[in-house]
Amino acid sequence: MHLISPVLWQFLVNWLEHFALFPPEASGIAPYADALYFFLILISLVGMVLVVALVGGLSILYRQEKNPVATQIEGSTLLEATWTIIPLALFMVTFVWGALLYFRIYDPPANAMNIYVVGKQWMWKAEHPGGQHEINALHVPTGQPVRLTMISQDVFHSYSIPAFRVKREVIPGRYTTVWFTPTKPGTYHLFCTQYCGTLHSQMIGEVTVLTPDDYQKWTAGSTSGMSLAQNGERLFASLGCASCHNGAADARGPNLAASYAGRVQLSNGSSATVDDAFLRDAILNPTMHTMAGYAPIMPTYQGQISEEGLIDLVEYIKQLNTNYRVQQTANTTQVPSGVQQTAPAASGMVKP
């Protein structure tokens, strides 16, 4: 072959060296997903062999030359029941197995470390709580459950890491989460799998799995100097949030200190848990959940804060335990409309 066409020969050799039927297993969940895959391949093979054997075998046995006279048969309830119940049973096993895997992939453990991901046409932006920002890349340590809290700034995207066997849609206006525990250091593909416009196929990147030591080094070496919460604090001040949400007795807005993960009473009588989605809605659509005891006077910030800015604010409110610094800021800085001057330079940029 290599005498006939050296190019083709190269091509084939290259392929045989890199030929793979399965992507690498690099997360805690991957072996479980592959186990289900093998089970499904097995029942498919059995089903396929059965159908081919039946059709092929019967065609040979009862071809016209061999069997010139057909015998008419009505049917058989017993056989119908057999080939209803056996496939049904196999499908039910698949259903339960698949459901267990699904709940495992989509229910993050409590000790997972959180990384925010913002998808936009056509890039992935990852934000670590320590303030590390990455574009089309993600650095994660082995052995540590990682939860991604994701949102899209424009259209539907989908965050897919085949080597981890996880994927989740990234939706505008709504946080979605996915989690995994990386197990094998290396670099793996990151794809956007939901068609999102012109450069959909360029919305790709690399997931780098590091050993915990290397990850520490990476974290220390690539911080922007400001954590997400610190960015959020600046934004909180510059947007004038403190003028109402300052925790004073006569404040016009609810006290935010230590509010995260608590339950609050709404003016329509229902109650809600303060989580990322609740805070995001409260900033963008304040009338959606008006708190009991407060007038619906908060203006909407729709279109004024980017998704990254919202994440900064949420992170800030998450870590806000006392209103001491809020009140200090409210009393000392007089920012009439000085958003541009005080906006942080790093990220969480306020849209001009």
Add this chain to the structure above:
Amino acid sequence: MSTIVSLPDQSTATMPKRSYLNAEYGLKSWLLTGDHKRIAILYLISITFFFFIGGAMAGLIRLELLTPQTDLMAADTYNKLFTMHGIVMIFLFLVPSVPATIGNFLIPIMVGAKDLAFPKINLLSWYLYLAGGIFTLAALISGGVDTGWTFTTPLSTHYLNTHVITAGLGIFVAGFSSIFTGLNFIVTIHRMRAPGMTWFRLPLFVWSHYAASVLMVLGTPVLAIALVLVILERTIGIGVFDPAKGGDPLLFQHLFWFYSHPAVYIMILPGMGVISEVISTFSRKRVFGYTAVAFSSVAIAVFGFFVWEHHMFIMGVSNYSALVFSLLTMLVAVPSAIKIFNWAATLYKGSITFETPMLYAFGFMGLFTIGGLTGVFLGSLGMDIHLTETYFIVAHFHFVMVGGMLMAFLSGVHFWWPKMTGRMYPEGLSKLAALTTFIGFNLTFFPQFIVGYLGMPRRYAAYPPEFQVLNVLSTAGATVLGVGYLLPMLYLTWSLKYGKIAGPNPWQATGLEWQIQSPPLTENFIETPVIDYEAYDYEWLANKTKNEVQTVG
């Protein structure tokens, strides 16, 4: 309980002097016809035209994917190609393929009627189809549309400035053509059966078309609503799907898949009807478990409406609702399995011959089994997370739609070609075409399962170089497949003039359509037939006196 059926001597067969083909002459007699058979031919010509347009796009897509880089065309062009390929193939070819052509031709004859219940609505449905097709072509010629055939919001409503509205209108109008066809079938099957033609004497072809018609009539309006909302959102910004206005972009997908999942069954059920007829005829044996096969069609139609969310398992729907939809998806797989096993059991103790329609039917059974089983992979929640939106899903639905439905369509076209035209197709060439299609198909789409599990996302104009070999295989297969589809196009056209004269019942099949002359008279039957035998009653056929065959002239 045994029957000897021997094929009639075709050398003595003569063309009938009068038939629906020569009842009237001139273009006007075709364009203003109310005859279901002529409308079926009009449909056949138009869907073939769109099939080759969609096929040419598929060819260009595969050519671009030969190399990992975007070198043949720009990413935008690629996006437009796969969008138009999907729209043309699904709405202008697969949905009308079997029902509007073979179904239109045969349903009235099979139930013993002179025409469909509403001949003028039938003609209107063809004109609507044509209008839909022209809108789609207009969108294509004026620059194309790149939403993907799924029109996902907010991409389609706010982020693209291609011809979304034109293409959306095309699908909207073509949708009404499918509603009218479905409506016509339902009324015809209910009201126009010949005396003695009870529900359980109907051929299974009619049962599966009945089930598909119910889906068309109930499902298509929801698609129309979804498209109108997209158009309104684009033009006046009503905000139903726009999160910035308090809308929900996911709502669109619920509406869209509420139609588009049943649409899969609209496409496949009529094909299953073809397979039942073909397998029975070439085994000279009644279909094993007639009632099981008939009711499995109904079961598919009923369950088919309650599985749409399995397209959205990873989209942030409630985990518990995903659980329900996954369970229902598993249930809808069972009736398809029942059908496959019943067809296989029909072969048992048959007297089997292997004419071209039978070869296509075997191809259908094999490929549809793979397509169906890989559907179970995707219906299984945890597996779907890894597989969805990759080439695995592309391979899966091409196995069902192309491997299944297109094989069934070609099987049906060959099977009823003598009835439609009065002439035989060339047997040797057509067997070669069936084989070529089968090989080409497997070579094209099987590698896509592997590359999908490796993680290659669908709708990518460029991909990582390690996926190249599998893509090269796929493109090579597509070339073979293309030859497999061009061949029938050529020899069937050739056979219109040079094919052997078929005679009324070349296959010695039992259906009512085979008891009348080929090609049939405009009024189908000289006098209304009275049915006193079951479907697939080969004994009745063997005892039937030869001169009962109704030929005029």
